[in-house]
Amino acid sequence: MMRAVRLHSVGEPLSVDEVPPPPVGPGEVLVDIKASGVCHSDLNYRDGVGTVGHLPIILGHEIAGVVDQIGEGVEGFEVGDRVLVHYVLSCGGCRYCSLGKENLCERYAMIGKDVDGGFAEYIAVPARNLVKLPEGLPFEQGAILGCAVSTPLHALRRAQLKPGEVVVVYGVGGLGVHAVQLASRVYGAGLMVAVDVAEYKLELAKRLGADVVVNPLHEDPVERVREETDGRMADVVVELVGKRETIMKGIECVGRGGRMVLVGIGLEEITLSPYRTIIGKEMELIGVNDHLKSELYQLVDLIASGRLDLSASITHRLAPEEANRALEILEHKLGNPVRVVLVQ
Amino acid sequence: MMRAVRLHSVGEPLSVDEVPPPPVGPGEVLVDIKASGVCHSDLNYRDGVGTVGHLPIILGHEIAGVVDQIGEGVEGFEVGDRVLVHYVLSCGGCRYCSLGKENLCERYAMIGKDVDGGFAEYIAVPARNLVKLPEGLPFEQGAILGCAVSTPLHALRRAQLKPGEVVVVYGVGGLGVHAVQLASRVYGAGLMVAVDVAEYKLELAKRLGADVVVNPLHEDPVERVREETDGRMADVVVELVGKRETIMKGIECVGRGGRMVLVGIGLEEITLSPYRTIIGKEMELIGVNDHLKSELYQLVDLIASGRLDLSASITHRLAPEEANRALEILEHKLGNPVRVVLVQ
């Protein structure tokens, strides 16, 4: 038996259960989980925003650990390998998978939402979903590559950010803190503006590459961007909050030919004039959902060469049994959280 | 003196005036206008949707003719050359111009809207704005390359349409008829669906490359696309109508990873949930404004090789003095118009 933290009923706290460890099928690998990140989406799944695949379910989709057992027909991995788990289960053969866009797979399922995830001692996953971690990278940092770092990378790739462009990041949380760093250090953004209502996040953004930080409680981000860019406005806006107001303000920040990537999840609707906002400046509104396995390879290569610094990303480490406390920290922003990780 | 058809007052009919021919500055060329297309935008300018640069103004932005006089310092053109005029006046040096995106130029002006246009006998334009027409191409067909054919090309380029993809074109008018043809014959669309309320336009679409035509008065385009694609939906939707309903229906037609290009001009607002529509299927909403000179070269090369058939595009030919009648034909769809051209 193994320990697993499961959601039994939507809207209720998770409970710590004893369950049988998962069987290891052909092509699969059993991973001994060492670290499992806690995402704002986990709050959503608990609260019914986004439906889970079955109940009870083990949440957790940012998973790093050690290969413990190897299924039939698996090549390229050995017991003891340190690995990161890609949370997208895909068919590998449909038209979207064949394009390397498995986040759009016709048989898509998400680990930690549609099937059991990482708040447990072990998980069995297809070997195709593993990426080896660079030597020396702490498991907790490896885990957050699997969403908190990769989703912003996916967003910037979708935005086709080019060197020297003006970038605005709305929302400097667990994802935004990496959007700032990736934009400035990996994508060579020109002016990098970070927007958030929490001062500690703005300070962190400043440390990790933001040239200008704006607190919308004190000043209008649109006007500030206009002033800093001499009217040019932003080439790329990354929206990570998901509220009506931030989306609408974000759109106003976009300049000629600019692109806005929508990442933040929320249920509020927006109202806009396509002609005046989107057509007039030839902007693009681009949806971002999940990330790709190819992007995990990119991140691992960036980490191996020291291009990214994740040392400030994880502010809280708890035992898996404390998963409810972890969700509470995120929900009520206790102790200035950025990313919270369950480690064992 | 030359004859020019001018708008003197917003909301009023145009009037036929005698005006001095324009002077030819350094770097400029005088074009003897042979054909000038009439665009739905001209109705907008007349009616105050979109503000013109000065009054009175000569409208008309689809211009073809013959080089009549050559200004100081112009190389590469000779008196007698048959030419098409690119209607975007640009600085040639700003960051957008230097990227080949002169439609976003910091000093952008539009011929026939911001400055005098083509409903006249002559026009003086920078030599940089001319493209030579292939031998044998009638002037009237050359003229409509300058907007009715190039704007859909720009839209498909912005949509990054790839061979085999499912395309839906909303609105088969002067632009849509070319969107259908460009998508199916030049971009190798897979299933090509055309949507319009006018049966004569659907018949034309069918003739020019549409595989499926849908009249929303009789059947729901969304359901039809779902059925024809077995649930896959569209990879690219081209919206050329600009009304709330067509835009919202268009968004529903978009499948996983699809792109919707917004071309149609209208003032209605839309309301949507970014999470449910844009993020969920990772779609892109892409604004399209004008076109690029580089695209005129593409069109001229396509025409020269016979890849495009514009013989059905022009349904009405009138004298420049009949410009008001031409606008009336477009406004009230008299005699099943596609494109109306003033010829002399």
Add this chain to the structure above:
Amino acid sequence: MMRAVRLHSVGEPLSVDEVPPPPVGPGEVLVDIKASGVCHSDLNYRDGVGTVGHLPIILGHEIAGVVDQIGEGVEGFEVGDRVLVHYVLSCGGCRYCSLGKENLCERYAMIGKDVDGGFAEYIAVPARNLVKLPEGLPFEQGAILGCAVSTPLHALRRAQLKPGEVVVVYGVGGLGVHAVQLASRVYGAGLMVAVDVAEYKLELAKRLGADVVVNPLHEDPVERVREETDGRMADVVVELVGKRETIMKGIECVGRGGRMVLVGIGLEEITLSPYRTIIGKEMELIGVNDHLKSELYQLVDLIASGRLDLSASITHRLAPEEANRALEILEHKLGNPVRVVLVQ
């Protein structure tokens, strides 16, 4: 037992053997082969240019048939489905596979070269390698999608051919005949020039979209391209012959910023001055190897919409037992062959 045509020894003719039908593993499907194309590469494998994986081996990598049996865990296919087999066996998980570039897979193997192929009654392949064929498409045409049509598509995609560009295709054989058609009808090439020494191939090229055909026995292709383009030269050259002379002539055909895709397989070396040829005109020399499964989906969608006409592509149909005769036809160009297919 089933009938299989195998190569037992390099340099020798193939022999018709009785062998046990292949077992169907988990995730695999047994295909009842209906048509199997014969490729110039098969001559190479027979003659030792390119080493096969084991001996004896069943050659044949253009395979279409009917699903006969379904292995454990396979979803999405049923007995009786008409299918095309993608000949690239890939791991599905490495950095190249995850980018949708399985032709570069770290564990790449080729059906019909590294493992047993299609000159047989049955083949067992991973379900991930199948693409369903459109209703009504003859198996023989379905088969050649798997190399003779897809490789030129891959080449044009690698060349990033854009509408209106000047294209030169060197070598109008089984692949070239499709390069011509794809370039002119699917990619909207401007001027399309086809070069070959065989007049019957030039006639075919003309019928399928070539605007200009050149027989280098009678005239210099470089000079002809110069003349036809008024000195602009080609934007894209597709080299399908693989000889020193055609490659060098092809490079000369390339204009400013042009791209040359190298597809033809040959062992001859070329000598060139990088500065004078490649740097001076900022050209690109691009290698092309195999094709991608995503491209098979594109082709199937194009076929379903009638964008491609394969009716002239297959000139010879033989029984599998006549495989040696088929190779002979290709080798000695007996009876003006384009593509030869083994049908049963």
Add this chain to the structure above:
Amino acid sequence: MMRAVRLHSVGEPLSVDEVPPPPVGPGEVLVDIKASGVCHSDLNYRDGVGTVGHLPIILGHEIAGVVDQIGEGVEGFEVGDRVLVHYVLSCGGCRYCSLGKENLCERYAMIGKDVDGGFAEYIAVPARNLVKLPEGLPFEQGAILGCAVSTPLHALRRAQLKPGEVVVVYGVGGLGVHAVQLASRVYGAGLMVAVDVAEYKLELAKRLGADVVVNPLHEDPVERVREETDGRMADVVVELVGKRETIMKGIECVGRGGRMVLVGIGLEEITLSPYRTIIGKEMELIGVNDHLKSELYQLVDLIASGRLDLSASITHRLAPEEANRALEILEHKLGNPVRVVLVQ
């Protein structure tokens, strides 16, 4: 009269002359030159490798200064503006210019080669060729943006370098030192390998972002790259030397699907088997010539945000009268030169 350093005769030293300052035509600006970089190409022009437009000619194509006089019709610039001069004179209207590829312009001319350049007190250039420099940037650093920094940027853009990819830079001179920095800090390269025979250059490379440095006098770069990448080899190779040996070694460094950009100018020929080298691994050989004005905007934006550090790039500063000495320093590598600039 103004002082100008001119080449009177190929193969001879430059001479310091008194000449009339250039007239300022319509659309032009007179620039008071403050700094003018000395490029290895200047040696080539002096020695007849690459033909200059006329004799005598003022060399120098990396020019920064202050706007001194403004011609008729120029908008957007004022006397006193600090500016960088783009050395490509282009028509602004041909098919290449309209694509933003003015380095391929049909009427291309190069300042400092085809027409008089920057080794002088003043130069008159089209306003379209100017980019404003960020406040606080020394003129000498502004000057080298115009070739030593922009050409490597152009090369990396042509190579489509993506985050995490393995990069090898061959030749860490005035251009290579910026290739290293741009690849690692602006393009987010993964493993960054620099190759040079001069130890001081390798030390500099190390300081500016190289993870691994290789001196081919002591070890084989190909083997080192193989070892460091575990056999994966390079995704991008930047060749800045232009010799047969470095090009051939560079090609060997390229891995599956890799791209090699050829920048270094030399007259030596190479011999290769297209099948074995280019086709087999689906690599691309990409020519790089000059750079684009749009890239100067990118650089200026990167500089303004402090993403680039040019403080180590300029090792020698001389007066314009010492131009021959400057060439000698470059030619014979006196005093460990990186970039040499003439300042006044």
